[in-house]
Amino acid sequence: MKRILLLTFIILGIFFNANAQFGMGGAQKSSVLGRVSITVLDSVTKAPIDYATISLISVKTTKSVNGGVTDAKGKLVLQNIAPNDYKLLIGFMGYKTKTVLVSTTPAKPDFNLGNVFISSTENSLAEVQVTGTKAVIENKIDRMVYNAEADGTNAGGDATDVMRKVPMLSVDMNGNVQLRGGAVRVLINGKPSGTMASSVADALKMIPAEQIKSVEVITSPSAKYDAEGSGGIINIITKKSNAQGVSGTVNASAGTRQNNGSFNLTAKTGRLSVNTSLGTNLAYAQNSRVVILNQTTLNNGSLNSVSQDGYSKWSRQGYNGSLGLDYDFNAYNNISTNVKMNSFSNGGPGASNYIINGLPATNVSDMDMTFNNLDWNVDYRKTSKKEGEEFSISAQLSSGRTPTSFSNILTSAAFPAGFQTISNNTGKNNEYTFQTDYTYPFTKTTTLEVGAKAILRDIKSQFDNAAQDFEYNQDVSSVYGVVSFELTKKLKFKGGVRGEYTQIDFNTQNSGVQKNDYFNLFPSAILSQTLKGNATLKLSYNRRLQRPGQSYLNPFRNESDQFNIMQGNPQLNPELSDNFELGYNTYIKGSIINASVFYRRTGGVIESSISPISENGTNKTYTSYINVGTAQTYGMNVFASYNPKPKWTLMTNIGLNTYEVTNTVLNISTGTFLNYNIFGRSAYGFGKGYNFELFGVVNSPRRTYQGKTDAMIFYGASFKKEILKKKGSIGINTLNPFNRDLHIQTVNNSVTATGTVYQSQNIYYPLRSFGVNFSYSFGKLKFTEKKKIKNDDTKQDQQQGGMGGVQQ
Known part of the structure; x- marks a missing residue:
């Protein structure tokens, strides 16, 4: 036991030292995510405009990276915005399209534009729509990913129903899961659950299908994962709201x-x-x-x-x-x-x-x-x-x-x-x-x-x-x-x-x-x-x-x-x-x-x-x-x-x-x-x-x-x-x-x-x-x-x- 704790504390000390060196890597592109906030108002009446369409365009790639519509108070918050230079495109039927420049940095990842006024026009403006389709199946270097949220037939079921659609898995009538004939370890958001340890089948029945974002099937876990059974790892990623x-x-x-x-x-x-x-x-x-x-x-x-x-x-x-x-x-x-x-x-x-x-x-x-x-x-x-x-x-x-x-x-x-x-x-x-x-x-x-x-x-x-x-x-x-x-x-x-x-x-x-x-x-x-x-x-x-x-x-x-x-x-x-x-x-x-x-x-x-x-x-x-x-x-x-x-x-x-x-x-x-x-x-x-x-x-x-x-x-x-x-x-x-x-x-x-x-x-x-x-x-x-x-x-x-x- 003493050897275990000693080894662990030595490694912890090494990592704390590494942590102290943060900031020495240079000012490269950041993985920090921020948010962009805006309130859209009528330029004459000063009344809020709900359902105004917002699109955030990357200046570098000219592609849309995020977007949405304003609420009843004319407000919208765009989340998970990587620091960069953007053009914010504002459109609404009967109003002129307005473009606002937005620039965020790792030190200041959040940008609040405050009140932005748009003016009406006699010409109709086609709404700006931000659309994107995610593949149901994704193949990565060490895992296969089933994106459950992209499969509309999952509504109303539970995790057992979702598992039956995941590549390489087999599920019996009671919900017990196997991966290529071998025992499997089921994680929730990358971590174990006491309920899963007691009864995988019962635990899966308690998770609504609508709450599952994706299921990762890892047949060849890297050394980063704990030593594990012959079948592999199933990692269930659940949805979590990040909206204000x-x-x-x-x-x-x-x-x-x-x-x-x-x-x-x-x-x-x-x-x-x-x-x-x-x-x-x-x-x-x-x-x-x-x-x-x-x-x-x-x-x-x-x-x-x-x-x-x-x-x-x-x-x-x-x-x-x-x-x-x-x-x-x-x-x-x-x-x-x-x-x-x-x-x-x-x-x-x-x-x-x-x-x-x-x-x-x-x-x-x-x-x-x-x-x-x-x-x-x-x-x-x-x-x-x-x-x-x-x-x-x-x-x-x-x-x-x-x-x-x-x-x-x-x-x-x-x-x-x-x-x-x-x-x-x-x-x-x-x-x-x-x-x-x-x-x-x-x-x-x-x-x-x-x-x-x-x-x-x-x-x-x-x-x-x-x-x-x-x-x-x-x-x-x-x-x-x-x-x-x-x-x-x-x-x-x-x-x-x-x-x-x-x-x-x-x-x-x-x-x-x-x-x-x-x-x-x-x-x-x-x-x-x-x-x-x-x-x-x-x-x-x-x-x-x-x-x-x-x-x-x-x-x-x-x-x-x-x-x-x-x-x-x-x-x-x-x-x-x-x-x-x-x-x-x-x-x-x-x-x-x-x-x-x-x-x-x-x-x-x-x-x-x-x-x-x-x-x-x-x-x-x-x-x-x-x-x-x-x-x-x-x-x-x-x-x-x-x-x-x-x-x-x-x-x-x-x-x-x-x-x-x-x-x-x-x-x-x-x-x-x-x-x-x-x-x-x-x-x-x-x-x-x-x-x-x-x-x-x-x-x-x-x-x-x-x-x-x-x-x-x-x-x-x-x-x-x-x-x-x-x-x-x-x-x-x-x-x-x-x-x-x-x-x-x-x-x-x-x-x-x-x-x-x-x-x-x-x-x-x-x-x-x-x-x-x-x-x-x-x-x-x-x-x-x-x-x-x-x-x-x-x-x-x-x-x-x-x-x-x-x-x-």
């Missing part, structure tokens, strides 16, 4: 499966901005049928057969809220802070009929799992007169609580009065993060990025029996350096290395306190070649580490099904992966094609493992997590978007990857299997704000080293209409309208040192749903985003939010 005054959005949806509501408000005056949001989610309780057969054989020859046929009536409810402050001291110094609270609760009663070795029994159960999270971050950012130079310091506190309770009453001939089991557990996860980053552009094409970071994690698990309490401490310190430059005008390079030192200590009931520490280097490199026709070819390599998260480590015995025990494993080692990728991207007459092939080698793959145990004379199955072996994955992904007509969009995303795990010590060799996922979408705009969309998803059977899960197929449609002068929308949607349930079967076969297990599990999810949605935006909206802390290094249970237990 008050603006916000209201969203609501109601349906047969779930209901959502959210309210977002931004107030900005001068250089102070306040953002707040509230949201809620409620899923109706519906019966999900569960049919399980367990057949175990122990080495002593004892046989056991347990069949189960029952239901669980799960419901899910949650709420979230946030409050953020952002203040610009001047053109070069900014501080911001944000507090976010989230709470989700899911569970409910259930009942099952058992046949235990030919004898009948019944079981009545109840379950409640809650996730409470608090995230608080403070960020300071300093820029300079040198374009692209930036220094930042960030701190974040994340605190999570996960109280869980289970109860079962088993009644049989042997227990006519009923045999009751009760278990409770409260998981606590406190995480403290300190980070500093510095970016220095040597030239317009050569940039250096360096930084340091410390993450201090304290995970506790409190059982009903205090003697079994579990505590896990993990401290991670890291430093990185990344350089990017142009080898030629069309060939770009970005590469670097990250060093991470990890120190762990934990206690277990059987082994006492144990310690472990390790140091890893993580190189990364990307070559990007621009081809004819604006096509791009990229070759990349990176090495990643992914540590097990709380759900994998917690040794609490989950006995919600007393014949199928589940427990975490604190002895797990992290996964290490080497990733190679070759990608191609092109635009052909408005169509987009993105294709890639990749190879991934992952050591210490973490998977669930099932084995037989005997307790109280009854054979049971025991599920935990182990480092199963080394996986080699070959894969490809093709994303294409085509417009047969201007208002008709066809989109598809096809992914293929192999599954193969070997371990000579455990004598495991799965052979090679092929996984695939297919997404298809057709969206049509009928004009006058009417939009219709159809989509379908096919996910192939999924393999593990012990078993197989069936394929999943689901489909949906939505119809939306813009209302209230395009400030709002109303729509209807449906999911799997012709099938109530989605039947998924999982079969596991296990041969271990203690015996063998055959398990067949059939779950019937009530997936069919119908719903209506409404959204409304008010105020003037312009959008920016801030740089935040990103903790990307822990492997999360991707099934926890949707498939872990039977949820609605």
